[in-house]
Amino acid sequence: MEIRHLRYFLAVAREENMTKAAELLHLSQPTLSKTLKALEEELGKKLFTRHSFSIELTDEGMLLRDRAADLVAMADKIEQEFISLDDITGGDLYLGLAESYQIRYLARELGRLKSVYPGINYHLTSGDTEQVTEKLDKGLLDFAVICEPPDELKYDYIVFPEVDIWGAVMPSGHALASKSAVTVQDLIGQPLFASEQSWNFEIKEWAGDKFPELNLEGSSRLSYNGSMFALEGLGVLLTFRNLVNCSEGSGLTFRPLDPQLETHLYLIWNKYQTFTPLAQKFLDQIQSSFTTLHRPLHHK
Numbered sequence: 001m002e003i004r005h006l007r008y009f010l011a012v013a014r015e016e017n018m019t020k021a022a023e024l025l026h027l028s029q030p031t032l033s034k035t036l037k038a039l040e041e042e043l044g045k046k047l048f049t050r051h052s053f054s055i056e057l058t059d060e061g062m063l064l065r066d067r068a069a070d071l072v073a074m075a076d077k078i079e080q081e082f083i084s085l086d087d088i089t090g091g092d093l094y095l096g097l098a099e100s101y102q103i104r105y106l107a108r109e110l111g112r113l114k115s116v117y118p119g120i121n122y123h124l125t126s127g128d129t130e131q132v133t134e135k136l137d138k139g140l141l142d143f144a145v146i147c148e149p150p151d152e153l154k155y156d157y158i159v160f161p162e163v164d165i166w167g168a169v170m171p172s173g174h175a176l177a178s179k180s181a182v183t184v185q186d187l188i189g190q191p192l193f194a195s196e197q198s199w200n201f202e203i204k205e206w207a208g209d210k211f212p213e214l215n216l217e218g219s220s221r222l223s224y225n226g227s228m229f230a231l232e233g234l235g236v237l238l239t240f241r242n243l244v245n246c247s248e249g250s251g252l253t254f255r256p257l258d259p260q261l262e263t264h265l266y267l268i269w270n271k272y273q274t275f276t277p278l279a280q281k282f283l284d285q286i287q288s289s290f291t292t293l294h295r296p297l298h299h300k
Contacts, residue, residue: 001042003075006068008035009047013065016054073140091278093122096132096144099223101242102160102265103145109285120278128197128221136270142279143269148201155268161290166202166261169223169230169237169244172253176236181258184210191217191235193226203238206261227252 012021012032022029040047047061057065077094093110097103110122125135132144137154147164150157168182176182176190184207194203196219204211217235220226223243230237231251237244240263246254267286275283 001039003072005035005039006072008032009039010065010068010072012036012048012055013057013061016056018055070138070140074138077140091117091120091276093120093143093279093282094125094141095122096125096127096135096141098128098132098145098147098265099126099243100145100147100160100164100240100265102162102164105160105289106145106267106286109282109289113282113285117278117281126222128195130197131221133268136268139270142275143267143283146266146268147263148197148266149264150266150268154271156271156273157266157268158286158290160265160267163262163264164240165256166206166238166263167241167254167256169227169239169246169252169254171231171233172251174233174236174253176255177253179255182255183258184208184214187236188213189215191215192238193218193220193229193235194238195219195221198238202261202263206257206259 008021008025008027011025012018015021015024018032019029022032025032036047043060043064045060046058047064048055049058077092095106097106114120114122125132125141129146129148132141132146135141136144145160168176168187170176176186179186187207188210192215194216199216199219203214207214218226218229220229223237223239226237226239227244229235238257241254241256244252244254246252269283
């Protein structure tokens with residue numbers, strides 16, 4: 001199975017039309033059809049259902065689409081890594097990021113690095129711990145940022161300089177907006193929004209024996225989306241401070257949780273990982289910067 005053939009397959013899966021895909025790939029349609037037929041024979045599975053003017057992926061085709069996307073991304077990353085071995089003035093960095101205002105520290109260091117090496121490119125993807133560590137484990141990322149203590153058997157890590165403070169986001173006219181802080185008792189009976197990860201870990205631990213009395217109305221991995229539901233009066237969003245615009249006139253109010261709930265942020269990478277010169281330069285810069293900011297540094 002060749003990477004080139006997987007690229008062809010992905011193009012057809014994306015366009016859902018053999019003719020359009022062939023034009024984009026600068027191939028003749030018979031050549032493309034023959035290649036995909038050979039791929040089906042190699043795998044022993046039918047990948048497409050062909051209609052008059054379109055094609056549709058079978059269940060096996062959808063599985064291959066997901067796997068092929070990872071394989072092609074990995075091939076591209078390997079190619080870029082070897083290109084950058086002899087030229088630190090260019091290259092690519094791949095980062096998977098949790099949501100936090102502390103991402104500004106990474107943005108600041110990326111800006112500093114790009115000012116010295118303007119030829120670099122960085123690729124950012126957002127997600128919760130499960131999403132970004134899956135990509136990190138597959139080698140699709142150089143680094144990931146997560147909001148829970150990392151598995152020290154798998155990852156090396158650095159702790160970010162500050163902590164994220166948890167709170168409740170609600171419409172400015174909400175009854176809880178008049179309070180200086182929100183307790184678990186205040187949240188009982190309220191429809192709540194939170195990420196599944198935070199609900200099952202941070203919020204559960206914070207609420208203690210009152211947790212079963214809380215009502216998760218809906219879950220969202222992105223705080224902004226959850227804030228729109230809060231703005232429409234559908235519930236109270238539990239999230240970090242500074243992730244949602246709660247300034248005057250926004251229609252939303254943030255109130256910290258009581259007792260205060262804090263979460264550390266971690267930059268992680270695979271143990272025994274071999275870095276490109278660019279990735280190593282970035283890591284060295286982060287270590288130096290975070291040490292200067294006088295927070296604990298954990299680099300195994």
